[in-house]
Amino acid sequence: MKAVGINGYGTIGKRVADAVAAQDDMKIAGVTKRTPNFEAKRAVELGYDIYMSAPDRENLFEEAEIPVKGTIDELYDKIDIMVDCTPGGVGAKNKEIYEKMGVKGIFQGGEKHDQIGKSFNSFSNFNDALGADYVRVVSCNTTGLCRTLNPIKELGGIKKVRAVMVRRGADPGQVKKGPINSIVPNPPTVPSHHGPDVQTVMYGLNITTMAILVPTTLMHQHNLMVELESDVSIDDVVETFEKTPRVILVDASRGLGSTAEIMEYAKDLGRPRGDLFEIAVWRESLNIVDNELYYMQAIHQESDVVPENVDAIRAMLEMETNSEKSIARTNKNIGIIG
Amino acid sequence: MKAVGINGYGTIGKRVADAVAAQDDMKIAGVTKRTPNFEAKRAVELGYDIYMSAPDRENLFEEAEIPVKGTIDELYDKIDIMVDCTPGGVGAKNKEIYEKMGVKGIFQGGEKHDQIGKSFNSFSNFNDALGADYVRVVSCNTTGLCRTLNPIKELGGIKKVRAVMVRRGADPGQVKKGPINSIVPNPPTVPSHHGPDVQTVMYGLNITTMAILVPTTLMHQHNLMVELESDVSIDDVVETFEKTPRVILVDASRGLGSTAEIMEYAKDLGRPRGDLFEIAVWRESLNIVDNELYYMQAIHQESDVVPENVDAIRAMLEMETNSEKSIARTNKNIGIIG
Structure with missing residues (x-):
């Protein structure tokens, strides 16, 4: 079981987390939150460990009675790959940190292709992501x-x-x-x-x-x-x-x-x-x-890239080298009919 | 001055009425209303004579204190052409009446081309409407x-x-x-x-x-x-x-x-x-x-066909045989800048 971190548990992050958790060959090691909002509370209820993406905010989470496992720095050791679901433009900055921490990273379509270096779609170029360190799932x-x-x-x-x-x-x-x-x-x-x-x-x-x-x-x-x-x-x-x-x-x-x-x-x-x-x-x-x-x-703008994020994980960690098999596995685990 | 009737004083009809009234070579002889609503009241305030398009509704107009000049049957004698601005599909039925009454008619884009026989745009085929009896201004x-x-x-x-x-x-x-x-x-x-x-x-x-x-x-x-x-x-x-x-x-x-x-x-x-x-x-x-x-x-769906209706009147009544001159005259009278 490969361990996946989600940096930014918002519209895309929470969906990718659930899709990863639903797979039989990977699991969520933790998700990051900056703000103790309803999504953070719900993440706890779903059993995800929360790591604060900004320092010195323990008291905010304490006030909201949302337990945290630590800061994002403590999450890197526990994961094989980070799926960055932060707002557009933030991911490119995070990439520098991931490089320093030696952790692979998946970014979303809000980032510029040139800044990540490689873009991904399960059906178009799955093989080009095999073993890659940094990949951007297109919008x-x-x-x-x-x-x-x-x-x-x-x-x-x-x-x-x-x-x-x-x-x-x-x-x-x-x-x-x-x-x-x-x-x-x-x-x-x-x-x-x-x-x-x-x-x-x-x-x-x-x-x-x-x-x-x-x-x-x-x-x-x-x-x-x-x-x-x-x-x-x-x-x-x-x-x-x-x-x-x-x-x-x-x-x-x-x-x-x-x-x-x-x-x-x-x-x-x-x-x-x-x-x-x-x-x-x-x-x-x-x-x-x-x-x-x-x-x-x-x-459906909030969810169509979710299965592609799961496939990108498999390709980058070389858990599967055949795109069709990864697509089929992802689909089966999240109940895709089409 | 040619006399124009407006059959159906609604979204398009009221705008065509004002545009016709603003011209220096034609005038509004009357407009028809089925219902004594706010538009009927406003027509009276603007000085347009109202003719009822449906019979036996005098009491409705009386109740609403909206004076009427008569029924649509009394309007035909007073006009050189009727601009039909009734809801889509109604115009084609009205055409039969206009034919019987010997009055020319302009219809809107809600009617089918085949039922009117000739369609019109000031810039595309002005000349084809010269002297025509029935013309449809496209949508x-x-x-x-x-x-x-x-x-x-x-x-x-x-x-x-x-x-x-x-x-x-x-x-x-x-x-x-x-x-x-x-x-x-x-x-x-x-x-x-x-x-x-x-x-x-x-x-x-x-x-x-x-x-x-x-x-x-x-x-x-x-x-x-x-x-x-x-x-x-x-x-x-x-x-x-x-x-x-x-x-x-x-x-x-x-x-x-x-x-x-x-x-x-x-x-x-x-x-x-x-x-x-x-x-x-x-x-x-x-x-x-x-x-x-x-x-x-x-x-602007409510108004772009309005000047075309004015030009169609000129072409059909052969008041002008040069499209550019009609377009310029219409524009000047309603204050078009473009």
Whole structure:
């Protein structure tokens, strides 16, 4: 059993912790918290050891009656790898500390590729992370693009991808972000960073992206236009997506015509926190005109990268060298259907 | 002075009425109302004669103390043309009545092209409406596409257009429509009807569109990818948009980075109802890669078709045979800057 630390037990960190804890070949050695909030309290209830990520805050945790095991410095000895789930930009600074402490580290999509050196997606470049010390799991949007573009590339070859990403303005628990009643080009420049980000794991892919923010909290939505190299049929695409792990086809005609209904479905599936680890592709949206494939998909921004973090651990610690086996193992342990 | 009737004094009707009244070559002979609501009261205050569109409702209007001039049947004699602004689908039925009464009619984008027979955009096919009896002004989204695609087509030729339309869920005054917190593919099939609708006025244009609904009320937002036939520069495009009437360039860097801020700007311009008749193109979004032009634009769904309705009146009554002159006259009279 490999021992995993989680640095930053927030939106992503708590989910990765649960996914790691659910595996049969790794365990959580401890999680770090800066603030003794409700998530810290819940971590204790779930049996995770808490280490303070900032010094001199014992009294805050004492006041909140949340027991801590020590500071983050005492956690490094106990782990084989740290999954850094701190806010974007903090991870790159933490990397220097991990290097000094001689501990491997996984970072999230909020960090810059160049600062970590290697990016990761289970389906695109698993092998490149084998034995690596520092790896960045690409963002939720990029992960969503890779999940469906990879199998399409294998099926028919990709000449050019155009994608318009309609992003949720804030996560459900974020009350200080907007927009409330507006559509915000973000960035207002074209292309957005998502295309280059996909290229950090799908090397050489010809892709241009545009992105906007809208006033919703539930999921991102992507509109894809994929020029194919060879002749494929919609049936081929359906068959491909049906057998692709972590991708599900949903039918608007069966009541799954929006991101809200898809989230309702995830709750009905009994998923922890109502998460949907899979990318949901609207079956009705699939169309091919002049060798160009069109489709729409929904991305649960809080959870789709979670299984990728688990696979990255296996690759970096060389617990598994076959991506398909790691993906299958991760999926089975966290109950992924797609 | 030509006499114009407005059938349906709602979101579009009241705006067209004001725009017609502001012209120096036409006047409002009367507007119809079915219900004596606040809009009916305001119409009286503005000096418009009200005709009831449904019979046997005198007592309702009497109760509301809103004076009426008669029923719609009494309005036909007084007008040269009727602008039908009734809800989508009703206009096609009204057309049969107008034919019987021998009155010309303009319809809105909610009607089907085939049922009206001729569609209209001031910049795309003004001449085809000269002397016509029945014409449909294309929808706000289609009008927005035509406004910017027409000049681009003239500038560099268009090989293929891909557009993703992010539509507002409801108008600001609609309290019974959604979505509230969701992204809704609408339609969930690809392509959406917007491409074919553009083709009703820009004949033969190669265009594919995808559309979604989002929880905002202010404006639609479009993401455009336009493959060009010839080499043009961003400077060419900027210059073209700068001289195109009813198109304005806005800078995210100057505080116009969202639909909300653009609407705030329209209010600051002192526009009636805070309307923005022009299509707002984000200057920063303009980019050309591999002879493909990318841009983002915002469409004020309640008002962008208003000047087109005025131009359609002039074309159909042959008050003006030159589109540019009609556009300039309309613009001047309603204070359009772009």
